[in-house]
Amino acid sequence: xxxxxxxxxxxxxxxxxxxxxxxxxxxxxxxxxxxxxxxxxxxxxxxxxxxxxxxxxxxxxxxxxxxxxxxxxxxxxxxxxxxxxxxxxxxxxxxxxxxxxxxxxxxxxxxxxxxxxxxxxxxxxxxxxxxxxxxxxxxxxxxxxxxxxxxxxxxxxxxxxxxxxxxxxxxxxxxxxxxxxxxxxxxxxxxxxxxxxxxxxxxxxxxxxxxxxxxxxxxxxxxxxxxxxxxxxxxxxxxxxxxxxxxxxxxxxxxxxxxxxxx
Numbered sequence: 001x002x003x004x005x006x007x008x009x010x011x012x013x014x015x016x017x018x019x020x021x022x023x024x025x026x027x028x029x030x031x032x033x034x035x036x037x038x039x040x041x042x043x044x045x046x047x048x049x050x051x052x053x054x055x056x057x058x059x060x061x062x063x064x065x066x067x068x069x070x071x072x073x074x075x076x077x078x079x080x081x082x083x084x085x086x087x088x089x090x091x092x093x094x095x096x097x098x099x100x101x102x103x104x105x106x107x108x109x110x111x112x113x114x115x116x117x118x119x120x121x122x123x124x125x126x127x128x129x130x131x132x133x134x135x136x137x138x139x140x141x142x143x144x145x146x147x148x149x150x151x152x153x154x155x156x157x158x159x160x161x162x163x164x165x166x167x168x169x170x171x172x173x174x175x176x177x178x179x180x181x182x183x184x185x186x187x188x189x190x191x192x193x194x195x196x197x198x199x200x201x202x203x204x205x206x207x208x209x210x211x212x213x214x215x216x217x218x219x220x221x222x223x224x225x226x227x228x229x230x231x232x233x234x235x236x237x238x239x240x241x242x243x244x245x246x247x248x249x250x251x252x253x254x255x256x257x258x259x260x261x262x263x
Contacts, residue, residue: 112132113258114130114138133157133158143261144164145258145261146259149226150214151166151167151252168189168195176213179210187227206233211228222263232244
């Protein structure tokens with residue numbers, strides 16, 4: 001059964017009258033105070049909305065400026081780091097060229113500088129590939145040096161690259177000459193144990209510390225290129241020949257720049 005509208009109005013008027021009386025006695029003050037405190041931040045924000053929004057926009061702008069500045073500084077640091085790396089590489093190459101120039105002045109030869117662009121893909125390091133070829137007058141058979149020391153010999157040349165057979169390869173052989181005693185022998189590579197000079201006649205003196213150079217015999221490699229230094233000598237009374245272990249100053253596993261000797 002629905003209530004009549006007049007009755008509902010009377011009830012609402014009664015509740016209103018009760019609230020007025022309660023408020024007049026002060027019983028609603030704690031409730032109104034709590035509600036006012038709860039709504040105060042909202043009112044404050046609404047009353048100061050213009051200044052608050054402006055500060056927020058300003059803060060966002062500052063963050064964007066800071067991010068842009070950091071990005072610019074990072075680019076500048078990366079550029080300086082790249083320049084430092086390039087300067088370091090130039091110093092290294094200039095030092096190599098300086099030492100090579102000293103060798104060239106002592107023994108005038110036409111040299112072709114060449115960057116090492118690849119190593120043989122195994123542990124033997126028997127070959128390297130250089131970034132010079134027939135277009136640069138590089139031909140098979142030409143000696144390859146670094147600071148006056150023999151690195152190897154060009155085994156084959158393409159148009160823009162060439163393959164260099166390293167002195168340390170066991171199949172590489174070159175005629176050697178002891179600068180002190182003038183003893184001769186054949187120098188070949190040894191896997192993991194440097195170089196060995198064999199076929200040295202027993203009546204020819206070879207001692208540790210002697211410098212071994214290319215003898216020029218056979219015509220494949222020019223005379224006077226440093227091969228290495230005698231480290232030890234193996235001599236047997238009943239043997240026809242003696243042998244000597246040699247050590248080279250060249251770091252064959254770390255070659256970056258070499259020079260091809262033009263014939």
